[in-house]
Amino acid sequence: MNTKYNYSLVKHNTFGIDVAADIFFEYSSVEELTDFIAEMKHSPEKNKPMLHIGEGSNLLFLNDFKGVILHSQIKNIQRISERKNVIVLRVGSGLKWDDFVAYCTLNGFCGIENLSGIPGEVGASAVQNIGAYGVEASDTILRVELVDLQTGKKRLISKKDCQYGYRDSIFKNEFKGRYAVTYVHYKLSKKFTPNLSYKALKSMVDVKYERRQLSPTDIRKEVIHLRDQKLPDPNILGNAGSFFMNPVVEKQLFDQIQKDYAQVPFYEIDEEHVKIPAAWLIEQCGWKGKNVGPAGVYDKQPLVLVNCGGAVGQDIAKLAESICQSVHAKFGIDLHPEVNFIAS
Numbered sequence: 001m002n003t004k005y006n007y008s009l010v011k012h013n014t015f016g017i018d019v020a021a022d023i024f025f026e027y028s029s030v031e032e033l034t035d036f037i038a039e040m041k042h043s044p045e046k047n048k049p050m051l052h053i054g055e056g057s058n059l060l061f062l063n064d065f066k067g068v069i070l071h072s073q074i075k076n077i078q079r080i081s082e083r084k085n086v087i088v089l090r091v092g093s094g095l096k097w098d099d100f101v102a103y104c105t106l107n108g109f110c111g112i113e114n115l116s117g118i119p120g121e122v123g124a125s126a127v128q129n130i131g132a133y134g135v136e137a138s139d140t141i142l143r144v145e146l147v148d149l150q151t152g153k154k155r156l157i158s159k160k161d162c163q164y165g166y167r168d169s170i171f172k173n174e175f176k177g178r179y180a181v182t183y184v185h186y187k188l189s190k191k192f193t194p195n196l197s198y199k200a201l202k203s204m205v206d207v208k209y210e211r212r213q214l215s216p217t218d219i220r221k222e223v224i225h226l227r228d229q230k231l232p233d234p235n236i237l238g239n240a241g242s243f244f245m246n247p248v249v250e251k252q253l254f255d256q257i258q259k260d261y262a263q264v265p266f267y268e269i270d271e272e273h274v275k276i277p278a279a280w281l282i283e284q285c286g287w288k289g290k291n292v293g294p295a296g297v298y299d300k301q302p303l304v305l306v307n308c309g310g311a312v313g314q315d316i317a318k319l320a321e322s323i324c325q326s327v328h329a330k331f332g333i334d335l336h337p338e339v340n341f342i343a344s
């Protein structure tokens with residue numbers, strides 16, 4: 001158990017924004033967390049807001065956090081059932097997501113190898129429904145274990161009750177701020193079928209591997225390679241990955257845009273809706289590679305905003321706002337941040 005006061009969060013958010021939390025509490029077991037919640041009820045700090053974070057790879061702190069930050073250090077992996085072709089793992093929410101992916105690929109537990117190299121922790125995979133290269137975390141999530149931050153009560157919910165959608169879940173809506181995720185159960189396959197639905201991954205693999213049979217480790221290697229080409233390493237350049245979600249627009253609006261921009265990239269959602277890459281919209285508005293003070297738009301992937309050095313949360317937020325305004329003025333589309341803005 002580890003409680004710190006007036007604690008800098010600079011190492012706990014991948015934007016590298018230097019703000020402080022009144023109280024920072026890390027726990028290594030569910031009991032430590034429930035004890036802390038019980039103690040808080042009788043403490044003078046009991047009315048302070050609580051925020052549970054993961055690695056902070058999806059957060060933008062706008063100022064000091066006048067409350068309690070919670071962070072899981074539960075990192076164990078348990079095999080809870082195993083059959084010929086399927087294994088169910090119970091994984092601590094504080095384990096680094098990519099360490100979990102590495103463990104699975106090494107052991108031949110398949111289904112998340114396309115999600116290699118994503119910053120963040122296991123708990124956040126269940127909250128954000130992280131996704132990349134044709135796969136989402138919810139494809140393999142079976143159940144999620146929670147602790148109620150008010151009562152300390154434990155709860156187990158099924159994947160169906162998590163209400164997963166594109167970068168969405170009940171934890172970002174009805175349950176927002178209410179629970180800590182302590183464990184996530186994943187159902188993985190022991191039989192490998194590569195998911196090559198993402199074109200750039202397929203082309204890369206087709207060229208490099210030709211007739212050789214692919215393994216989950218090969219996919220992991222190629223995904224990491226693809227990511228390295230496009231996405232900045234947060235240890236070198238502060239960022240939170242995709243800053244915005246890819247917008248889904250009405251087919252009618254898309255048709256209008258396509259008249260003026262025949263080359264507009266898109267993914268069909270259904271007969272009436274189309275998803276347009278936010279990266280393309282932002283680039284068309286001339287933002288790619290631009291800086292405004294210490295905040296910048298990454299030159300290889302404009303969906304990523306970066307801290308060029310010494311930025312405060314407001315610098316990034318102002319840049320994001322200007323981008324939204326340009327995209328709205330040019331295309332009539334509202335971009336929605338994927339990153340959580342934290343103000344207290």
Ligand code: EPU
Nearest residue numbers: 132133241242244245246265277279280283300301302303
């Ligand atoms: N594009 C441009 N200009 C650029 C880059 C991209 O116009 O400079 C256009 C291209 O048409 C390209 C399209 O955007 O085909 C899509 O780009 P990309 O394949 O890089 O994917 P994305 O839609 O921008 C999403 C996820 C990423 C994930 C990739 C790969 C969201 C919000 N983001 O990005 O997730 O890695 O797909 O699957 O859905 C993250 O969450 O932090 C993240 C990086």
